[in-house]
Each structure stands twice: as C-alpha cells, then as structure tokens.
Amino acid sequence: MKNTLIFIPVINELENLKLLFKKIFLFYPNISVLIIDDNSDDGTEEWIKSLNKKKLNYIKRNSRLGIGYAHYTAILWAYKNKFNKIITMDGDLSHNPLIIKKFIKKSKLKTELIFSNRYNKKINHYKNWPILKKIINKLGRLIIIILFDVKYDITSGFRLYNLEQIPIDNFKKLRKFSNYEFFIVSGIRFVRKFKTSQIFIDMPYRVSGNSKMKLKHLIIWFITIFKLKFLS
Secondary structure, three states, X not given: OOOEEEEEEEOXXXXXXXXXXXXXXXXXXXXXEEEEEEOXXXXXXXXXXXXXXXXXXXXXEOOOOOHHHHHHHHHHHHHHOOOXXXXXXXXOOOOOHHHHHXXXXXXXXXXXXXXXXXXXXXXXXXXXXXXXXXXXXXXXXXXXXXHHOOOOOOOOOOEEEEOOOOOOHHHHOOOOOOOOHHHHXXXXXXXXXXXXXXEEOOOXXXXXXXXXXXXXXXXXXXXXXXXXXXXX
16 A cells, blocks of 8 residues: 555545545554645645654645645656655545445556546435536436447546556646646546546535535636547
C-alpha cells in the first residue's frame, strides 16, 4: 500500500475533512495522502499543517482553478513522486474511505482503471439527494449511455488509476478540461483504451457544507459532451 496515493481536492471542507481523515488514518495508517486546496478560508491550511504527518502532502492554490485541473495536477504529482497508483475521491464525505481497500484489492487483478458506480439497483443512493440533483445526475448518465454507449459511472471522481499501466501522455491531453468535464472526457477516452472495472458503492449526499458545482459548470459539461460526440 506504500505505493498508493489518495488524492482529495478541497474548497472549504474543513469539518468534513476532519471526519474523513480520522477514518483514512485509522484504516490506512501507512498510506500517503495529497490535498489540493483551492484557496479555502475556513482554516483548512492551518489545521492540516498542525497535524504534522509525514505522509500528508498539502498544496495550496491562490484561486479556484477547477476540480478537473486539481485532479490533473494531482495525477502528474503522483507520477513525479513515483506512485504506482492513485485513488481520487471527494472531501465532502460522500465517498466512503472503506471502499479504498476494495479499490486496492481489485487493482491487483491487472486492472488499469477502476470506477466507482452509484447506479446499482440494490442500492438507493438517491434517498437523501435534492430533487434537482437527482434529475441532473440521471439525465447526465442517460446522455452518456445514449451517445457513447458507456455504462460505467464516469461522472464520479471516486476512482483508481494504475499509473504503471497508463502512460502519462494520456493525462497530459486532458489539461484543458479544468472542471467537471475532466471526468467524462477521461472516462470516455480511457474506457476505449484500457482495461477497466468498477465497484458499486452507496453515495449519500453531503451532510454539511455546500456543493461547489455551479450552473456554469453544468453548461460546460453538456457542451463538452456534444463536442466529443459530434466534433471530435
């Protein structure tokens, strides 16, 4: 597990991050973690530095550069620092850290990319979601299935990439996708090129804090989908 990196992008998620860290460092005391913080003003930087953990890495950015660019930066950082695998997850407690061990176990089967998948008939992951969020998620998934015939949950950022098996150039081509479209573009492209798998999860809606997705992000997301289908 020493060659696996957990990456978490954050903006003002201090209270959620405190609970998340308790679980991560309890279950995986030897794992490395990278936080990329897009200019939080809730005390995140001071709290993380006070922990003084050797395997906890922190990058503070002076403005909100986008969740997609945060993932891109983290993945290149993982290559530079010789990690074999990177698990990316949200910092709002919607992604259960207990699933990390399932990712790691499944990655030993020579799988190059593992998605999490919220769309399991046995799991009602929408039970506490706002109505508008439910509609947006279901509509987005339907469009991806119809246009690209991809049934993986490629809108989720809870994933494992096997960096030993995925050449870095594949990620460098994603540099311009700075927001949520990063997930769908990487998902569509990588499903076609690499051996992929999935883990079904329950994904509750955040309990505290505010969603960082704005209307402009949704517009960019939908425009990107149609460009991929009809202009690429």
